[in-house]
Amino acid sequence: MDHSHHMGMSHTDHNTTTPPSHHHPTTSASHSHGGDMDHMKMMPMTFYFGFKNVELLFSGLVINTPGEMAGAFVAVFLLAVFYEGLKIGRESLLRKSQVSIRYNSMPVPGPNGTTLMETHKTVGQQMLSFPHLLQTVLHIIQVVVSYFLMLIFMTYNGYLCIAVAAGAGTGYFFFSWKKAVVVDITEHCH
Structure with missing residues (x-):
């Protein structure tokens, strides 16, 4: 399962650390790579x-x-x-x-x-x-x-x-x- 589209996500509101929600069906492959990526928090990559x-x-x-x-x-x-x-x-x-x-x-x-x-x-x-x-x-x-x-x-x-x-x-x-x-x-x- 390709999760690369999450990495390029733009994060403009620095008062929150969670990305916009994208709902994907969970497969067994996503669990083998650390779980569902939708629940991961995006860290800011610029100073704010x-x-x-x-x-x-x-x-x-x-x-x-x-x-x-x-x-x-x-x-x-x-x-x-x-x-x-x-x-x-x-x-x-x-x-x-x-x-x-x-x-x-x-x-x-x-x-x-x-x-x-x-x-x-x-x-x-x-x-x-x-x-x-x-x-x-x-x-x-x-x-x-x-x-x-x-x-x-x-x-x-x-x-x-x-x-x-x-x-x-x-x-x-x-x-x-x-x-x-x-x-x-x-x-x-x-």
Whole structure:
């Protein structure tokens, strides 16, 4: 059964997410490919500003009023700030838990036939340790939150997209200044 005519459907009313109804007799072939396509919701494929019938991550979480959109905006904004803080926090924890630091020096050719020493710092962490277990759990949380933010952005709702971008920018502003950049004065190449 060819369902391609549903994919090219024009969707002009962005306050609803369901396509116009086309009634087709249901065949066993349509059930083998995921069920009757008539009951699938069409997702908007362009940015829009609206607050009616906006599903947010879960089917039961639907925005229908300006107040609900304002609440969702604040929640998404804070989630994006949290995501940025989590990234920087993980880096900080990793630096604090580093063990087995090694320095390797090697000669490299310098200008005018001179020889310079280049030093490389190698750090490691034990696999079966609490810091590594904590990093693993925090990594899982970071990945899940990042996918949530991506899916929220993919609603194409302008308000929610602005909340993601503004939260990411605010989080970076507040947390990244703590990120110390250490320059090794013995490094000459990069």
